[in-house]
Amino acid sequence: MRQYTGMTNHSTMGNTVSLCEPAEPEVVGDAASRKREFGHLLDPLLDGLYGAALRMTRNREDAEDLLQDTVLRAFRFFDRFERGTNFKAWTLRMMTNLYINQYHKAARQGERVDLEDVDEFSIYAELYYQAGCLHPADPCEQVLAKLGEETIRTAIDALPPDFRLVVNLADVEGLSYEEIAQAADIPVGTVKSRLYRGRHQVQKLLWTYAQEQGIARATP
Amino acid sequence: MNLLDDTTCADAMARLYEYLDHELLPHERTAVEQHLAACEGCRYHYEFDARLLDRIRDQCRTERAPVSIRRRVDRLLASL
Numbered sequence: 001m002r003q004y005t006g007m008t009n010h011s012t013m014g015n016t017v018s019l020c021e022p023a024e025p026e027v028v029g030d031a032a033s034r035k036r037e038f039g040h041l042l043d044p045l046l047d048g049l050y051g052a053a054l055r056m057t058r059n060r061e062d063a064e065d066l067l068q069d070t071v072l073r074a075f076r077f078f079d080r081f082e083r084g085t086n087f088k089a090w091t092l093r094m095m096t097n098l099y100i101n102q103y104h105k106a107a108r109q110g111e112r113v114d115l116e117d118v119d120e121f122s123i124y125a126e127l128y129y130q131a132g133c134l135h136p137a138d139p140c141e142q143v144l145a146k147l148g149e150e151t152i153r154t155a156i157d158a159l160p161p162d163f164r165l166v167v168n169l170a171d172v173e174g175l176s177y178e179e180i181a182q183a184a185d186i187p188v189g190t191v192k193s194r195l196y197r198g199r200h201q202v203q204k205l206l207w208t209y210a211q212e213q214g215i216a217r218a219t220p
Numbered sequence: 221m222n223l224l225d226d227t228t229c230a231d232a233m234a235r236l237y238e239y240l241d242h243e244l245l246p247h248e249r250t251a252v253e254q255h256l257a258a259c260e261g262c263r264y265h266y267e268f269d270a271r272l273l274d275r276i277r278d279q280c281r282t283e284r285a286p287v288s289i290r291r292r293v294d295r296l297l298a299s300l
Contacts, residue, residue: 039297046290051283064289071293075300124268140268147272149279156280170241171273172280177243196237203272 038078041087042071048173052092055168056099058157066103070095089179096169096183121204130217146215147206155205163198170195227255232262240270 042049049070053063073094074081081090127140156167169180170191177195181188210216232255238244239252256263 035297035300042293046285046293047283048281050285050289051281054283055280060286064286064292067285067289068292068296071296072300075297122265122269123272124265127268141271144268144271144275147275147279149282152276152279156276171276174277177241192238195241199237202276 034078035075038075042074042091045088045091048088049091049095052095052168052173053099055156055172056095056165057103062103066095066099069098069102073098086179088173089175089183092169092173092175093179093183096165097185100165100184119200119204121200121207123203123207123210126207127216143210143216146213147210151206151209151213152202155202155209158205159198159201163194163201166191166194167198167202171199227251229255229259229262232256232259233265236266236269239266240273 046067050063050067053066053070054060057063057066070091074091077094081087123143124140127143156164156171159167165184166180169175169183170177175183177188177191180186180191184191207216211218232252235244235248235252239249244252256266
């Protein structure tokens with residue numbers, strides 16, 4: 001079911017914005033070079049941004065809409081992008097803002113889970129307990145190598161929305177705590193605590209799946 | 221006084237994620253590194269979690285934008 005109801009208006013797709021009209025040759029040059037610069041920065045990020053949109057919305061159509069809205073907004077505010085800084089983080093911040101405002105609030109209605117009950121679960125501690133495994137190259141490595149994309153994705157997707165967002169932005173997109181705080185409009189301390197609890201929950205779920213799939217032995 | 225000697229295993233484990241995320245201040249990072257150099261148990265635990273985070277990142281960054289969305293973005297940029 002599609003839930004993202006972003007600002008995309010398909011009827012505007014064919015409109016030509018005045019920036020491109022040749023009234024002022026100099027302006028046309030500026031607009032063209034601005035667009036070219038934007039395109040050069042955006043192109044190599046498109047796969048990653050689409051993946052990020054997909055991880056947020058968990059729906060291909062919504063992800064396409066969210067990506068398009070993000071591109072539109074990023075272009076509109078491109079003058080504010082500080083050249084030489086992280087364009088991916090800047091664009092992801094816009095995407096996160098759009099996602100939170102358009103979709104995330106609805107997604108978390110009635111689902112305010114704090115994960116307070118999550119203990120500090122650790123796969124390494126479980127393996128150590130089971131096998132006296134110290135060095136990660138032994139049974140630990142075998143478990144890691146068998147954790148596939150689908151299993152990992154299922155574990156992260158099972159997190160409550162607030163935690164899922166932060167874990168994805170940190171662990172998949174590689175944003176810093178400060179960048180996540182800005183993107184999600186939450187304090188850095190909240191980023192840390194959600195990440196801490198979210199990661200422990202992901203480990204707990206991965207351990208359960210690993211046992212179900214026979215990757216790890218069941219804990220007695 | 222050398223504050224770095226006081227890091228316990230509990231301190232090191234509490235800072236695990238901030239260390240792996242490169243979010244510690246330089247003196248905090250040094251303190252953790254000194255502890256890890258001396259404590260095999262914590263070092264292996266750190267290595268495992270670092271490899272797990274690498275695994276998550278590697279496995280989850282495989283999407284490719286479909287041709288349809290690339291065309292859509294191209295059309296959008298052309299219209300601006």
